[in-house]
Amino acid sequence: MNKNFLFKVDWTVKRIYLSREFDAPIEKVWKAFTDPELLKQWAVPKDWTIQDQTWDFTVGGVSTYLMIGPEGERHWMYDEFTTIENGTRFSSIGMYCDDQGNPNREGPKSYTENKFFSIEGNRTKIEATHVFDDENTFKWFAEGGFIEGSAMTYNQLDEVLTSE
Template sequence: MTNNFVFESDLNAKTIHIQREFHAPVEKVWRAWTEPALLDKWIAPQPWRAETKTWDFSTGGIWLYAMIGTDGTKRWVYAQFTAIDAGSSYSTMGMFCDAEGNPIETAPKSYRVNKFSSLEGNRSMVDTVITFEDESTIRMFAEGGFKEGTAMSLANLDELLAAE
């Protein structure tokens, strides 16, 4: 069973393109990406886990969550939903923050567009483009284990979809 994982970084354009197939209908995949109880089950690469503190899935709404390490260390992430086309796409602006959602002054911002589509055979595709503000940030993500962590998280999602 192949998932056709694509991870391409373009340092000049300051973008990362991620594409991944899932063996589940697009409605089920959409729910897994847009319901916090489901997101918390797969978004963190193991052995990390995720915990949502705030969730408002509306344009201008906020998702505040922590990635929690095995020692209890929390890395807080703030994402603001900038556009939502229910069932087919949503966009966010994200950055690292403190536990209250206050941005870390030196934290880089990223802009993400997630598009969902149906494929033959009751499968679906998620196509993501992440744009960064500066070259040092794209380099950090492109060269610092983000690809491997993303692959692990999406494998977690495969397991969740199979169990649902």
């Protein structure tokens, strides 16, 4: 079935928009985005792992985690949740942090909003918008492997949703 994956880049406002459909009810997809144990199973490419995760899914709460790549690359990430509308939408500010979870507030940031919609056939549509405050970071995402990585992780999410 066509999953209607859409990836659009808007260079004028440093924004990346993605949408994708899933053959699962909205409650199940929402849980896959908001349960840290499920996130570990799909939110990074297959050859990467997530470790040392903290998770406080509340407005003002924080998620920190270490992404480890196949060559031993290590990226500490920090997300602060700014909006949560249970079951339909959440947004966050993302940035790098140190290994103690202290965010680099002077470094580049991304502002992400995830929206969830029930669609015909007990399916779900996701819309994700990422806005970047730094030109170089935006360019890296827009021209780098973000489209391929997003497609890969959404396919992994399909696998998680069918195994749950």
